[in-house]
Amino acid sequence: MAKPTDEARLAVLIDADNASAQHLERLLVEIAKYGTATVRRAYGDWTSTQLAKWKPVLLAHSVQPIQQFGYTTGKNSTDSALIIDAMDLLHGGTVDGFCLVSSDSDFTRLAARIREQGLMAYGFGQKKTPKPFVAACTKFVYVENLGGAEAAPKAAAAPEAKATKAKPAATPEGTAAKAKPALKGDTKLDRLLSEAVETSADDDGWANLSSVGQNLSRLASDFDSRSWGFAKLTDLLKAHPGYDVQSRSPGDGKPKVSVVRSKPRK
Template sequence: MVDGTGSAQIAVLIDADNIPRWAVEPLITESTHYGKVRIRRAYGDWSSSLRSWKTTLQELSIRPVQVFAAVKGKNAADLALTIDAMDLLHSGSVDTICIASSDSDFTRLAERIRESGLTVHGFGEETKTNPGLPAACDTFVFVETLTANTPPTRTTKPDQALVPAQAAPLPRLHGTSGATATAIPSVDTGTPQVTVAAPQAKKKGQTVLVAPHTRATTDDLRADTALISRLRDAVTTNTGPDGWAHLSAVGLAIRKHPAVVLKTYGYSRLTDLMVATDLFELQRHDPGTSGPVHARLK
C-alpha cells in the first residue's frame, strides 16, 4: 500500500474489539490521504476471537499488540492503546494520531491529543459511536462511508452493532470521462433496500439501537428543508476540482453540531439517504463495486 503525499507523520491505533475487520483496509487507505502512515498497530487478545484477523494484519502490515484480559469485563486493550498513544504524543515521532474505535471511553484521549497540538482523526461505526467522540476529534469518519461494499454476513450478538445486509451489484455508468465510474441507482420500487438484522434481547445496563420501521420517502426528505440544506451545503463546500465531493467528507460535515442522525429517517447509510432525495448524483470513480463514493448536485 502506498502512503499519501501529505507531510503529516501518522500513527494508526486500532481497537480491534470495537472496529469490524472489514473496515480496517478502508480506514488505513483513508488515513494515507492525510500523510505518511508510519505506525500501524491493532490491540486485542489475538489468542481468542480475533484469530480471523491474521491475514488482514499481515496484508496491511499492521502490528498486533497482544493484550490479555486479566479480569473479565475489563478492557485491557483500551488501556494499552491509550498508553501507546501518550508515548507517541511525547515522542515527537508523529504529528497525527488516528484512533480507530467506536468506544466513547477514548473521548478524553482524543481531547488530550488535540490539546497538545497534534491532529487526531477518528474512525468508528455510526450505530455504535457516541457523539462525544467525533466532537473530540479534528475529523471523524464513520467507516460505513468508506466503502460501498457491505460487511460480510455474520451472526449478530447482543453486544455487536447491527450491519447492513448484502447489497446488489451496481450498474456501470456509461459516458464518463477519465477513470471508470459506477453509478449509484436511484431509489424506486425495484431497488433492493438495505435491511438490518432484528435486534436481540437487551443486556442489563446496555442501550440497544433499534432501526425505525419505515424509511422516509423522497417527498418526506425533500420536505425537511433543514436536512436538504445541510446536504447541499456539505456537498458544495467539499467539492473538489473534478466537481465531485468525497462522501466521507460530506458525512463528516453533516454530523457536526447539530448532527444529522440517519436513523431518524430510517436509513443506515448516507449513500442510501442521498439517493432517496433524488437531488444528487453518486458514483464510484474506481472500477468494480468497491472504492470511495463521490457525490455532486444534479
C-alpha cells in the same frame, strides 16, 4: 499545528475488539488521503479466538499486533493499553496526527486531548459510534461509507423492496442506479449546507466549493457526502434542489474552480 497533507505522519491505533478486520484494507486507503501511516498497531487479546479474523490481514498490511491480556472480567485492558501508547506517541513528537479506529466512546477524552495538543485526531468507526466520540475528533469517518459488501445498502431486506417487482432505473451507462437517501427535506443536511455556504459566500452569494468543504468539516466532524450516496461534495450539491453549482475561472489564465450558491426562493 500539523496539517492533513501527504507528508503528515500518522499513528494508526486500532481497537481490534471494536473494529472489523474486513475493513482494514479500505481503511488504510482512506487514511492515505490524510497522510502516511508511520505507526500501525492493533490492540487486543490475540490468544482469543474472537480476533482470529484479524491475524491474516495484520501481516499483509504491516500492522503490529499489541498483546493485552484480559486480566479481569468486565474490565477492558485493551483500551487502557491503547491510550497509554497514544500518550507516549503524543509527547514523543514523532507523529503529526492520530487515527483512532474504534466505535467505543471510551476514547472520547483521548481524541479531545490530541486536539488540545494541536494535532489531528481522525476517528474511524461504525454509524453506531456514540456522538461524544464523533464530536471529539477533528474528522470522523464511518466505515460503512468505505464500500464493501457489508457496507452496501441492504435493499432486499426492506419491506418496500419486497412488495414491488419493478426493476431499478438504469443509468446512461446501463448499470442499475444506486439508491440514494432523499436530499429534499433533510433538515440536518440543509442546516449544514446553508451555514457552510453562507459563511464563505461573496456579495453575490457565490462561495468557493473548497471553502464550503472546509466549513462543513468544522461544523460536523462526521460530515461525508458518501453518507448521502455521493462520492464527492460537488455531486451532492449538484443533485440538491436548493443549490446551483458552476465552474468559473478566476482569470489571468488560472484553472477553473467550482463555486456554489443557494437558489433564490420562489
